[in-house]
Each structure stands twice: as structure tokens, then as C-alpha cells.
Amino acid sequence: EADIYQTPRYLVIGTGKKITLECSQTMGHDKMYWYQQDPGMELHLIHYSYGVNSTEKGDLSSESTVSRIRTEHFPLTLESARPSHTSQYLCASSWTGTTTEAFFGQGTRLTVV
Amino acid sequence: AQSVAQPEDQVNVAEGNPLTVKCTYSVSGNPYLFWYVQYPNRGLQFLLKYITGDNLVKGSYGFEAEFNKSQTSFHLKKPSALVSDSALYFCAVRVPEDSSYKLIFGSGTRLLVRP
Numbered sequence: 001e002a003d004i005y006q007t008p009r010y011l012v013i014g015t016g017k018k019i020t021l022e023c024s025q026t027m028g029h030d031k032m033y034w035y036q037q038d039p040g041m042e043l044h045l046i047h048y049s050y051g052v053n054s055t056e057k058g059d060l061s062s063e064s065t066v067s068r069i070r071t072e073h074f075p076l077t078l079e080s081a082r083p084s085h086t087s088q089y090l091c092a093s094s095w096t097g098t099t100t101e102a103f104f105g106q107g108t109r110l111t112v113v
Numbered sequence: 114a115q116s117v118a119q120p121e122d123q124v125n126v127a128e129g130n131p132l133t134v135k136c137t138y139s140v141s142g143n144p145y146l147f148w149y150v151q152y153p154n155r156g157l158q159f160l161l162k163y164i165t166g167d168n169l170v171k172g173s174y175g176f177e178a179e180f181n182k183s184q185t186s187f188h189l190k191k192p193s194a195l196v197s198d199s200a201l202y203f204c205a206v207r208v209p210e211d212s213s214y215k216l217i218f219g220s221g222t223r224l225l226v227r228p
Binding site: 009059 | 145147149154155156157158159162164201203207209213214215216218220221
């Protein structure tokens with residue numbers, strides 16, 4: 001197993017609540033990513049980071065925001081959760097370099113009721 | 114647009130038989146290719162990758178993949194399937210010229226190996 005951790009694993013929360021999904025890695029990777037996995041299982045990149053203080057939006061528009069204050073930490077925040085945010089969120093990290101594989105956390109399954 | 118196609122939603126195979134999970138891609142340049150596996154309620158686990166060199170790449174758990182540049186394909190194979198191989202498999206590409214280093218994933222193929 002890779003050393004990348006996501007918490008919580010499961011979260012059920014009411015509409016309008018603010019939530020933060022945590023992602024931490026101990027490998028010193030500079031690149032980090034958030035993917036959203038829909039019920040059909042497709043993966044869509046929603047955010048990525050080149051390193052500390054660097055964040056970019058991905059291919060799929062998302063109302064979430066991210067921050068990268070420390071190399072090892074890449075939290076994702078939803079200011080006001082809605083049922084449409086119900087999904088699985090996967091965090092990943094990799095070294096700089098196009099040939100390196102990415103390592104994934106176990107995911108957070110979010111349900112907004 | 115860059116894309117990866119996994120034409121089969123599900124592949125069924127009997128234990129002990131060979132398996133193939135198909136992947137084709139449409140990207141500019143010479144991409145790097147990856148296979149990942151996802152077990153229920155888990156993240157993705159890296160299986161293997163093709164960067165350059167030999168078109169047949171060997172990976173974890175006895176899996177291998179064959180890169181075919183002319184057909185823009187990167188099919189995953191295993192000579193003898195196990196019931197424990199049942200999972201969701203994703204093909205992914207990375208375009209070297211893309212500075213985000215992101216992986217572009219296919220839609221996934223569910224592999225079901227029956228005893």
C-alpha cells in the first residue's frame with residue numbers, strides 16, 4: 001500500500017454544511033491531485049497541485065476548493081454541500097516527471113442528504 | 114481532445130482461462146500508458162506502465178500489457194485468471210507535453226472471474 005491517506009473514509013452530511021476532506025502523503029511527492037469518481041465509476045480530475053502554494057482546477061468543474069500549504073497535505077473543502085456533491089473523492093500524488101505513476105488514497109465516499 | 118476508451122463495461126472469464134481487458138487511446142504525441150486496479154471500497158492500485166522500449170510490459174500479480182502503437186492500443190492480459198482478480202480495471206494515459214502531469218482515465222472495465 002502507498003503512503004497516502006484520506007479521511008474520513010465515509011461521510012454522510014446534511015445539505016448546506018461545510019466539509020473538508022483530508023489527504024496526506026508521507027512520500028514527499030510534489031504533485032497532488034483530486035479526482036471525483038461518479039457512480040458510473042469514471043474518474044474526473046477536479047484539482048491538482050504542482051507544489052506548495054500551487055493549485056489549479058482540473059478538467060471537471062467543481063464547486064470545491066483546495067489548498068496546499070504543506071507538501072504533504074492537500075485538503076479539499078466544500079463550503080456548502082449539496083446532494084449533487086454525492087460522490088467518491090480520490091486523492092493521489094506523484095513525483096515530478098511524466099513517467100512516474102501516481103499513488104492513490106483509499107478514497108472518501110461522500111453522501112449529502 | 115485527448116481520450117482513452119475501454120470498450121467493454123464488463124469482461125467475464127472462467128478461472129484458469131486467459132483474460133484480456135482492452136484499452137485504446139487518442140492523444141497527441143507519444144503518451145505514457147498505465148493500468149490501475151480498484152477493489153471494492155478501495156483506491157486505485159498501480160499495476161504496470163509503458164514508457165518506452167519493449168512493447169510487452171510485465172506488472173504486478175502476473176498481469177502484463179501489450180503496447181501497439183499502430184493500433185493505439187494497450188491491452189491488459191493475464192495468462193490464467195484468478196477469482197481474486199475480479200475488480201474494476203482502469204487504463205490511463207499521460208501526455209508528456211501536459212505540464213499538469215495528470216492521468217487521463219478510461220471509463221473502467223469490470224472483470225468478473227467465475228470459479
